[in-house]
Amino acid sequence: MADGGNLISLQGIQKKYVLGDQEVYALRKIDLNIPRGEYVALMGPSGSGKSTLMNIIGCLDTPTEGQYFLNGKEVSRMTDSELSTVRNKEIGFVFQTFNLLPRLTALDNVALPLVYAGIGKKERTEIARQTLVDVGLADRTHHKPNELSGGQRQRVAVARALVNKPSILLADEPTGNLDSRTSVEIMNLFEEIHKKGNTIILVTHEEDIARFAKRVIRVRDGMIENPGTQP
Numbered sequence: 001m002a003d004g005g006n007l008i009s010l011q012g013i014q015k016k017y018v019l020g021d022q023e024v025y026a027l028r029k030i031d032l033n034i035p036r037g038e039y040v041a042l043m044g045p046s047g048s049g050k051s052t053l054m055n056i057i058g059c060l061d062t063p064t065e066g067q068y069f070l071n072g073k074e075v076s077r078m079t080d081s082e083l084s085t086v087r088n089k090e091i092g093f094v095f096q097t098f099n100l101l102p103r104l105t106a107l108d109n110v111a112l113p114l115v116y117a118g119i120g121k122k123e124r125t126e127i128a129r130q131t132l133v134d135v136g137l138a139d140r141t142h143h144k145p146n147e148l149s150g151g152q153r154q155r156v157a158v159a160r161a162l163v164n165k166p167s168i169l170l171a172d173e174p175t176g177n178l179d180s181r182t183s184v185e186i187m188n189l190f191e192e193i194h195k196k197g198n199t200i201i202l203v204t205h206e207e208d209i210a211r212f213a214k215r216v217i218r219v220r221d222g223m224i225e226n227p228g229t230q231p
Contacts (some may be wrong), residue, residue, distance in 0.1 A: 007167055007199050008034040008057060015052050025132045026052040028222045033201040040228070041202045041210035044219035053219060054120040054203045058091055059083045060169045072168050088116060092161030092169045096176035098153045100145045106132060110159045117164060131159040135189060151182035158189060163194035169193065172203045
């Protein structure tokens with residue numbers, strides 16, 4: 001059983017791919033603990049394994065070897081159906097490309113995870129509206145994505161990620177499509193979210209963005225080169 005103080009505990013995680021007669025390791029013997037409420041950045045060059053590590057943490061992929069505990073549950077051995085449930089309940093995803101549905105309003109985009117969770121229309125509308133207020137978009141609830149700026153679209157995406165009150169907010173290059181000023185605004189929003197007690201895992205290749213996190217974990221050649229200093 002993983003340490004109760006850690007929201008995430010990775011023990012001996014390996015990810016191996018077989019290419020023809022070759023075995024390629026994307027991750028090698030990863031040991032990593034992330035306590036509840038921490039704000040960490042995963043950094044590494046292209047091909048370092050940080051994307052594979054992010055996919056395993058986000059339950060989008062499973063390790064070849066090792067154990068992964070999330071919120072006290074071992075997810076490394078779960079079925080696809082069980083992983084899907086964990087993704088929906090425990091993890092909020094924010095992507096570089098926003099991934100909003102163009103025909104839906106901001107409100108309906110944010111409410112979508114609540115539809116899958118089986119929450120009734122009136123309740124999910126109220127929850128989605130309040131979540132948009134929380135990210136500073138009270139006046140944009142009925143706008144569609146093409147009527148919003150890049151920064152506003154990313155705020156909608158953040159609201160959608162938060163609407164189920166997940167254990168983790170997992171952000172993959174969340175400022176990659178934004179200009180410098182808007183990037184800082186989004187990172188300030190993450191700082192506000194973290195202050196409310198949310199656990200944030202930020203994947204980035206930009207040093208100035210990683211500096212917003214409280215701990216920077218550096219990945220190289222499928223291994224953790226530097227686990228950073230916990231606050």
